[in-house]
Amino acid sequence: MLESLGITEVDIDRASREGKSGGEAVIQLNSYPVCPDPDRAMGLAAHTDSSLLTILHQNKTSGLQIFKKGTGWLTVQPQTGVLVVNIGDLMHILSNGLYPTVLHRALVNGKQQRISVAYIYGPPANVHISPLPKLVDHYHLCLYRPVTWSEYLELKSKHFRDTLSVIRIAGTPNVF
Ligand SMILES: O=C(O)CCC(=O)C(=O)O
Numbered sequence: 001m002l003e004s005l006g007i008t009e010v011d012i013d014r015a016s017r018e019g020k021s022g023g024e025a026v027i028q029l030n031s032y033p034v035c036p037d038p039d040r041a042m043g044l045a046a047h048t049d050s051s052l053l054t055i056l057h058q059n060k061t062s063g064l065q066i067f068k069k070g071t072g073w074l075t076v077q078p079q080t081g082v083l084v085v086n087i088g089d090l091m092h093i094l095s096n097g098l099y100p101t102v103l104h105r106a107l108v109n110g111k112q113q114r115i116s117v118a119y120i121y122g123p124p125a126n127v128h129i130s131p132l133p134k135l136v137d138h139y140h141l142c143l144y145r146p147v148t149w150s151e152y153l154e155l156k157s158k159h160f161r162d163t164l165s166v167i168r169i170a171g172t173p174n175v176f
Protein backbone atom coordinates (compact mmCIF):
# COMPACT_ATOMS: atom_id res chain seq x y z
CA MET A 1 0.00 0.00 0.00
CA LEU A 2 2.82 2.41 0.93
CA GLU A 3 4.58 1.42 -2.30
CA SER A 4 1.52 2.53 -4.28
CA LEU A 5 1.90 5.95 -2.62
CA GLY A 6 5.52 6.17 -3.79
CA ILE A 7 7.10 5.29 -0.42
CA THR A 8 10.27 3.25 -0.89
CA GLU A 9 12.22 1.04 1.52
CA VAL A 10 14.80 3.85 1.73
CA ASP A 11 12.06 6.20 3.02
CA ILE A 12 10.97 3.61 5.59
CA ASP A 13 14.61 3.05 6.72
CA ARG A 14 15.05 6.81 7.09
CA ALA A 15 11.83 7.10 9.10
CA SER A 16 12.93 4.30 11.44
CA ARG A 17 16.29 6.02 12.04
CA GLU A 18 14.33 9.15 12.95
CA GLY A 19 12.27 7.02 15.37
CA LYS A 20 9.09 7.44 13.36
CA SER A 21 8.45 3.84 12.42
CA GLY A 22 6.43 1.18 14.16
CA GLY A 23 2.95 1.80 15.33
CA GLU A 24 0.39 1.23 17.98
CA ALA A 25 -2.63 -0.97 17.91
CA VAL A 26 -5.66 -1.71 19.99
CA ILE A 27 -8.07 -4.59 19.68
CA GLN A 28 -11.74 -3.80 20.11
CA LEU A 29 -14.22 -6.61 20.69
CA ASN A 30 -17.78 -5.84 19.63
CA SER A 31 -20.77 -7.94 20.61
CA TYR A 32 -24.24 -7.24 19.25
CA PRO A 33 -26.90 -9.30 21.07
CA VAL A 34 -29.94 -10.61 19.20
CA CYS A 35 -32.35 -7.72 18.78
CA PRO A 36 -36.13 -8.35 18.80
CA ASP A 37 -36.73 -5.32 16.55
CA PRO A 38 -33.63 -4.88 14.34
CA ASP A 39 -35.27 -2.31 12.05
CA ARG A 40 -35.62 0.09 14.94
CA ALA A 41 -32.14 -0.25 16.45
CA MET A 42 -28.53 0.29 15.37
CA GLY A 43 -25.56 -1.74 16.59
CA LEU A 44 -22.88 0.84 15.91
CA ALA A 45 -23.79 4.24 14.44
CA ALA A 46 -22.24 5.44 11.18
CA HIS A 47 -18.63 6.52 11.73
CA THR A 48 -15.18 6.51 10.25
CA ASP A 49 -12.27 4.99 12.16
CA SER A 50 -9.57 7.36 13.40
CA SER A 51 -6.86 4.80 12.64
CA LEU A 52 -4.51 4.38 9.70
CA LEU A 53 -6.07 0.98 8.98
CA THR A 54 -8.55 -1.23 10.80
CA ILE A 55 -8.51 -4.97 10.19
CA LEU A 56 -11.84 -6.51 11.00
CA HIS A 57 -13.00 -10.06 11.60
CA GLN A 58 -16.74 -10.69 11.75
CA ASN A 59 -18.46 -13.92 12.79
CA LYS A 60 -20.94 -15.56 10.41
CA THR A 61 -23.68 -13.00 11.13
CA SER A 62 -23.89 -10.11 8.70
CA GLY A 63 -24.29 -6.52 9.88
CA LEU A 64 -21.32 -4.50 8.65
CA GLN A 65 -22.26 -1.92 6.04
CA ILE A 66 -20.12 0.62 4.19
CA PHE A 67 -21.41 3.79 2.59
CA LYS A 68 -20.73 4.23 -1.11
CA LYS A 69 -21.37 7.65 -2.62
CA GLY A 70 -24.16 7.51 -5.20
CA THR A 71 -25.19 3.99 -4.13
CA GLY A 72 -25.86 4.15 -0.40
CA TRP A 73 -25.28 1.49 2.25
CA LEU A 74 -23.78 -1.80 1.11
CA THR A 75 -23.56 -4.91 3.27
CA VAL A 76 -20.14 -6.52 3.58
CA GLN A 77 -21.10 -10.19 3.86
CA PRO A 78 -18.91 -12.25 6.19
CA GLN A 79 -16.86 -14.90 4.40
CA THR A 80 -14.91 -17.65 6.12
CA GLY A 81 -11.20 -16.81 6.30
CA VAL A 82 -11.70 -13.27 4.99
CA LEU A 83 -10.73 -10.14 6.91
CA VAL A 84 -12.06 -6.68 6.07
CA VAL A 85 -9.50 -3.86 5.87
CA ASN A 86 -10.96 -0.40 6.44
CA ILE A 87 -9.08 2.78 5.57
CA GLY A 88 -9.10 5.16 8.53
CA ASP A 89 -8.92 8.95 8.85
CA LEU A 90 -5.14 9.03 9.39
CA MET A 91 -4.54 7.12 6.13
CA HIS A 92 -6.86 9.63 4.46
CA ILE A 93 -4.60 12.43 5.75
CA LEU A 94 -1.31 10.61 4.98
CA SER A 95 -2.44 9.92 1.41
CA ASN A 96 -3.73 13.50 1.03
CA GLY A 97 -7.22 12.14 0.32
CA LEU A 98 -6.07 9.60 -2.26
CA TYR A 99 -7.25 6.73 -0.04
CA PRO A 100 -10.51 8.07 1.41
CA THR A 101 -11.63 7.05 4.86
CA VAL A 102 -14.63 4.73 4.80
CA LEU A 103 -17.95 5.55 6.46
CA HIS A 104 -19.39 2.37 7.99
CA ARG A 105 -21.87 1.13 10.56
CA ALA A 106 -23.05 -2.13 12.10
CA LEU A 107 -26.64 -3.33 12.08
CA VAL A 108 -28.12 -5.67 14.66
CA ASN A 109 -29.60 -9.03 13.79
CA GLY A 110 -33.02 -10.38 14.76
CA LYS A 111 -31.94 -14.03 14.98
CA GLN A 112 -28.29 -14.35 15.88
CA GLN A 113 -25.75 -12.63 18.05
CA ARG A 114 -23.08 -10.87 16.05
CA ILE A 115 -19.45 -10.57 17.09
CA SER A 116 -16.65 -8.63 15.44
CA VAL A 117 -13.02 -8.10 16.34
CA ALA A 118 -11.35 -4.89 15.17
CA TYR A 119 -7.56 -4.52 15.10
CA ILE A 120 -7.16 -0.74 15.07
CA TYR A 121 -3.70 0.20 13.79
CA GLY A 122 -2.14 3.64 13.88
CA PRO A 123 1.16 5.47 14.31
CA PRO A 124 2.93 6.05 17.65
CA ALA A 125 0.59 8.47 19.49
CA ASN A 126 2.87 11.52 19.32
CA VAL A 127 4.22 11.25 15.78
CA HIS A 128 2.87 13.93 13.47
CA ILE A 129 0.93 12.63 10.48
CA SER A 130 0.56 14.86 7.44
CA PRO A 131 0.17 14.32 3.69
CA LEU A 132 3.24 12.56 2.26
CA PRO A 133 5.50 15.14 0.56
CA LYS A 134 5.64 12.91 -2.54
CA LEU A 135 1.89 13.37 -3.00
CA VAL A 136 1.95 17.15 -2.83
CA ASP A 137 2.88 19.39 -5.74
CA HIS A 138 1.68 22.39 -7.70
CA TYR A 139 -1.41 20.48 -8.87
CA HIS A 140 -2.06 18.59 -5.65
CA LEU A 141 -2.23 20.98 -2.75
CA CYS A 142 -1.47 19.78 0.76
CA LEU A 143 -4.99 19.31 2.13
CA TYR A 144 -4.36 18.73 5.84
CA ARG A 145 -2.20 20.19 8.58
CA PRO A 146 0.03 17.85 10.64
CA VAL A 147 -1.69 16.15 13.53
CA THR A 148 -0.74 13.46 16.06
CA TRP A 149 -3.04 10.52 16.69
CA SER A 150 -3.74 11.72 20.23
CA GLU A 151 -4.54 15.26 19.04
CA TYR A 152 -6.78 13.83 16.32
CA LEU A 153 -8.70 11.68 18.83
CA GLU A 154 -9.27 14.71 21.03
CA LEU A 155 -10.56 16.74 18.08
CA LYS A 156 -12.77 13.84 17.02
CA SER A 157 -14.41 13.67 20.44
CA LYS A 158 -15.61 17.25 19.80
CA HIS A 159 -16.20 17.33 16.06
CA PHE A 160 -17.08 13.69 15.21
CA ARG A 161 -17.55 13.28 11.46
CA ASP A 162 -16.45 16.88 10.75
CA THR A 163 -12.93 16.37 12.13
CA LEU A 164 -11.23 16.01 8.74
CA SER A 165 -12.76 19.35 7.68
CA VAL A 166 -11.51 20.94 10.91
CA ILE A 167 -7.86 20.14 10.11
CA ARG A 168 -8.22 20.86 6.39
CA ILE A 169 -6.07 23.72 5.12
CA ALA A 170 -6.87 23.82 1.39
CA GLY A 171 -10.30 24.40 -0.11
CA THR A 172 -10.93 22.32 -3.21
CA PRO A 173 -10.54 18.55 -3.31
CA ASN A 174 -7.81 17.19 -5.56
CA VAL A 175 -8.73 15.21 -8.65
CA PHE A 176 -6.61 12.07 -8.99
O1 LIG B 1 -18.88 -4.64 14.01
C1 LIG B 1 -18.47 -4.23 12.93
O2 LIG B 1 -18.54 -4.88 11.88
C2 LIG B 1 -17.87 -2.86 12.83
C3 LIG B 1 -17.00 -2.52 14.00
C4 LIG B 1 -16.41 -1.17 13.85
O3 LIG B 1 -16.70 -0.44 12.94
C5 LIG B 1 -15.42 -0.68 14.82
O4 LIG B 1 -15.11 -1.41 15.78
O5 LIG B 1 -14.92 0.44 14.62
Ligand SMILES: [Fe+2]
Nearest residue numbers: 047048049104
Ligand atom coordinates in the same frame (compact mmCIF):
# COMPACT_ATOMS: atom_id res chain seq x y z
FE1 LIG C 1 -15.38 1.22 12.76
